[in-house]
């Protein structure tokens with residue numbers, strides 16, 4: 001990691017570990033919009049994720065996301081690849097980007113790519129990440145539309161990866177929803193596994209077209225569910241703040257953290273772990 005990036009990360013109080021960007025001029029995932037939302041909500045740093053979706057729209061390549069974020073000092077990038085169709089090409093590209101210090105982690109999308117996380121052919125990705133001491137973040141749980149295969153993104157498969165690569169730091173995104181207890185068990189068992197609770201409130205795909213009443217009820221249910229994860233894990237050491245912006249808004253997520261704080265009597269140290277401390281640990285940045 002570049003020295004100035006490390007310095008910038010160390011100063012951050014709130015890090016959003018999970019945002020998406022688009023190159024389309026009319027998309028709501030424009031980088032100017034992200035910057036505006038970050039300023040408005042005092043998000044210091046965002047991790048933008050490259051995405052290869054061979055079965056649906058919404059991809060953004062490593063090259064595209066790097067050129068888009070170039071010059072934005074408060075945005076760092078996780079690279080990705082199409083592990084289903086172009087594994088070798090992707091691995092070589094990620095290796096070059098890691099050598100050039102252009103990315104600080106790798107994001108994989110089981111469920112949107114029909115490959116099981118514990119498929120041996122992905123081992124070289126994990127070996128690469130371990131060699132460069134960068135984390136691997138996984139999409140997990142629900143994968144929308146007929147193009148998504150939930151069976152590939154069940155949290156249980158991350159257990160094999162965590163066990164085989166104990167030095168590799170792993171983030172399971174979206175708490176494995178709906179298999180949340182399973183994700184919690186994997187995080188509990190493996191010292192190198194963390195969870196992020198991104199993409200579960202506000203404009204989620206699940207919420208779309210639903211009435212205000214059910215959106216509110218669903219939101220209450222999600223707050224309770226996330227709070228239960230903390231209770232199940234008996235602490236705040238393993239859970240990371242992330243939004244899935246622009247799918248979920250920064251505002252909704254900060255108010256979610258406030259609700260969690262109240263429900264769980266979080267002290268300032270615990271809140272800090274959630275908002276920045278845990279992701280810094282995952283990124284290998286010591287405060």
Ligand SMILES: [Zn+2]
Nearest residue numbers: 018020199244
């Ligand atoms: Zn996402």
